[in-house]
Amino acid sequence: MIRCLLVQIARNRHGHPIRSERRIAGDTLRIGRGAECALHLPDHRVKLRHAVIRGAEDGKFYIAGEGTSIEVDGGFHQVAELRPGTRVPIGPYRLIVEASSDDGELVISVELVHPRPPDEAILARAPASLAAAGLSKRRPAVWLAALIGLFFLLLPILQATSPALREALASMPLTPRQTWNPGPLMAGHQTFAGQCDTCHRRPFEPVPDHACESCHRGTAAHSSASAAVVRRCAECHRDHKGASGLVRGDRPLCISCHEAVRERDATSVLANVDGFDSDHPPFRLTLKSGAGQDRPRRNSQSAKTAPTENSGLRFSHRAHQGKLRLPSDPRLFRTMDCGDCHQVDSGDLRFRPVTMKGHCFECHKEAFDFNPPLDGHRLPHGSERAVMDALENFHLKKILAEAALRGGRAAAGGIPLQQALDTAAARARKAVAALAGEMGCGLCHETKAADETSAVPWTIQRVTVxxxxxxxxxxxxxKHRVGKCADCHAVSHSDRSADIAIPDIEMCRQCHSGERPAGGKIASPCASCHRFHQPVAALPDPVLSHRRG
Amino acid sequence: MQRPTLLGFNRHRHLKAAGLLVAVATLAYALDRPPVPSYGGTWLGYALGIVAALLVLRQLWLGVRRRHHGGSGNLQDSVSAHVHFGAALVVLATLHSGFHLGWNVHTLAYLLLLAMLASGVYGVFAYLRVPRQMTDNLGEEGFADLLLKIAELDERARAHALYLPDELGAVVMRAVTQTVVGGKVFRQMSGRQPDCPTRAAVRRLHEAGDPLDAAQSAHQRELYSIMLRKESLLIRARRDVAFRARLGFWLYLHAPLAVASVAALVAHIAATLFYR
Structure with a gap:
């Protein structure tokens, strides 16, 4: 039986010990946090059954760990004797064996030397709000603003104002200033895409016209009056709109002046226009119309004026289409269509001139035969004088040949030369008179009688096509290949060269509307047909071809 | 009658005003026939841009007011205006752009504006939805009440755990000392603690087979009930943290995006004025 005086030491707030005593007894004294332990130490740092004190026969006391060694006086032991002064730390407690009284009672003082710290609050273990978890509004805001300000504001401005920085950045694939570029430049301007200053000459000032004109020299103004309306190139020519560029060609650009054009420009000879599909005047064809005009003029294609072409040629479109008998050999046929004579030019815009040699001669070569035909010799397609010379030559040869035939019988030397010449001239004059008609030049050319003194009795009217x-x-x-020629050019019933087969505005209006697509028609703003930088007074010259031969 | 909501404040006064603004802008855009395809440089483009820039400043005013005056005055009114004019702003900015986008500072400003709007839309959704969920979750109690109850249960658990075998006691003590509410951002948003010691303690206490005496069994049963109650409290507390995180998270995007957006807007305006 062990009897034990247990002295529990607490400390007051000055640190002085307060001792309270109680007695425990048992065969063994169990130490632990378990309820059954005689020396009950209620703390989780103590094992349920931590150690046990046993008494020996000799009256000594021993302490042993339960299932493990135990720390006694700084060393670990399976069993250790408890002598006065022995210190046994158990968890937060310290047990000290005090001097036992004479009656063999064990005296142990117990003191909690490491009291449990107060429980850490659950919120102290982890942040429970986003701000506590380290999120910040200010930090990313400042960073983002600083980065944007640096890369998209400061550096571009520095690059724009400092040639040294511009040079240093020149090799970069994307310079800070290019982040200001609102869109791709038109293809022609992309060669200086990185050099904003080519067009933008001074900061905060619009692109000046002289920047454009430094390359685009000699661009004609529209008219003196238009300068007041369109003040800057850039009002119509917008760049940074993609590779195909952007040229203004909208209705207001033209109509704002042309709806009352003479109020803007008193010298104008143009009619007021409000739109292609409303009051656009009839086309004005540039030609020498009728018999009265001696030089080309612009002739309105209205029903009232109905211009006719005075080309000096006689030609029937009707006679030159479909299956035709060849004039050279009536037994042969040829099928003709528009493309046999009208061949597009290389730009595919208009047609190459129709020429006698290139187009007519192939079928009409018999018209140049002498009568009777002489192999290897034909009348030339040239001036009246050249025709006359060829005829005289032909008849002279013929007379000389006849004289040579007769030479066998007549005196040597034949006929006198002057006589032969006179005879040839007389025959030629007779023959050329016949050529004026439809069997000769008059088949294609307008002819008229010449004055008495002329060597040739008629002249051919100058050809003006x-x-x-x-x-x-x-x-x-x-762009108009979607249709056939005859869809626009009504020539199937034309017998006269005076007929004009250029379609009038009504024909165009069948497919084209004004600025906006209306009724399934193609939207056609003014600029689809008209040029802006083309002074109306200066028509391209020559617009006609004067040809002979 | 239903209580007026954030969006329907003051008989939809701001909704009507913003709607009118959008309608006028859209109509003008539809009717406008600029000489070149619509973009920020036409007269309408400039007008839309100026109105949109003024709206941005107006929108910023809410943030400035909340920061410096703590939301004095009629906050509900100004938030309602903020939401509706914010939505209108995006329409105006889009029309201002003429639907032209590219790799440049102009599109950056536009995209930042859109990102800001997206975060704002989430914010509106959060404000309409989350507070009700928070009330459903907490009931009459507050978050602090839950924590107090949890601390109380911990104290009791600690006393009971003294009498259990070491291994079992350690499990309970881990639950007492290492259970966490909250955590890093994503942990907070998830509202869960995957390796929750309290959950582990509940499972361990539920397992039979420990050689316990009658008194220990009583302690164990009591602990099991304590830990169950603690777990249910924890779930609610973590859910509350998650709700508050969801309610607040968007503003950590919205505010920096707003500042970035203004910076990009300044660069955008500077670029268009510098190179005219």
């Missing part, structure tokens, strides 16, 4: 009827207009035949 209109090559470009609307020289100020933009028109591409290529």
């Amino acid at each position: 209109t090559e470009h009827w609307l020289p100020a207009a933009r028109f591409s035949h290529e």
